Amino acid sequence: DIQMTQSPSTLSASxxxxxxxxxxASQNINRWLAWYQQKPGKAPKLLIYKASSLESGVPSRFxxxxxxxxxxxxxxxxxxxxxxxxxxxxxxxxxxFGQGTKVEIK
Amino acid sequence: xxxxxxxxxxLVQPGGSLRLSCAASGFSVSDNYMSWVRQAPGKGLEWVxxxxxxxxxxxxxxxxxxxxxxRDNFKNTIYLQMNSLRAEDTAVYYCARVAGSGCYGAWGQGxxxxxxx
Numbered sequence: 094d095i096q097m098t099q100s101p102s103t104l105s106a107s108x109x110x111x112x113x114x115x116x117x118a119s120q121n122i123n124r125w126l127a128w129y130q131q132k133p134g135k136a137p138k139l140l141i142y143k144a145s146s147l148e149s150g151v152p153s154r155f156x157x158x159x160x161x162x163x164x165x166x167x168x169x170x171x172x173x174x175x176x177x178x179x180x181x182x183x184x185x186x187x188x189x190f191g192q193g194t195k196v197e198i199k
Numbered sequence: 200x201x202x203x204x205x206x207x208x209x210l211v212q213p214g215g216s217l218r219l220s221c222a223a224s225g226f227s228v229s230d231n232y233m234s235w236v237r238q239a240p241g242k243g244l245e246w247v248x249x250x251x252x253x254x255x256x257x258x259x260x261x262x263x264x265x266x267x268x269x270r271d272n273f274k275n276t277i278y279l280q281m282n283s284l285r286a287e288d289t290a291v292y293y294c295a296r297v298a299g300s301g302c303y304g305a306w307g308q309g310x311x312x313x314x315x316x
Contacts, residue, residue, distance in 0.1 A: 125301055127300070127301075127303070137244065137306060142298065142304075143302075148304070184301020184302060185301075188234070188301065190246065192243045
């Protein structure tokens with residue numbers, strides 16, 4: 094099974110900060126990597142697919158990069174609506190999620 | 200508009216059974232890959248099962264032999280039959296449409312399953 098490890102688990106940041114979250118796969122997943130945002134009591138929302146493709150309607154301050162085993166999600170200028178938990182997901186072999194990164198107000 | 204609506208969750212005793220439903224609109228489940236994903240209280244997301252447009256199914260090791268995914272093309276609905284339920288199956292269960300890249304582009308609102316005596 095492919096394991097996905099996100100870091101950090103929690104991130105404290107301020108509005109306007111540049112934020113980067115890392116996701117590492119236990120084996121090569123090429124670019125079969127997606128990122129989601131989840132707010133309390135809500136379903137996850139797709140942000141990025143195929144490592145760097147921005148989902149329609151998602152603000153351009155979100156970007157993704159990486160391939161193979163190491164990937165990043167970057168929020169270029171954190172907005173109040175961005176305080177949430179973020180998950181990566183691999184789809185190279187079935188599906189596995191990272192454990193999540195909570196972005197909280199500093 | 201693509202919409203997924205789950206139902207069927209509730210309180211069940213350990214060892215019991217429950218069937219979840221996910222009614223789709225705006226697309227045909229028979230033409231898509233569909234999955235169930237769960238989230239235990241305060242925890243992360245866990246993939247549970249997938250059904251391909253061909254009808255082929257796969258399961259996470261944690262539910263293999265106990266859960267069965269299926270679909271009704273006429274009702275445009277997918278199901279998750281859950282047997283021999285355990286306390287660790289307590290979670291919000293989401294159904295999701297799988298996009299071509301294997302990501303989940305559409306999600307339902309989720310239905311809570313609580314396994315407790």
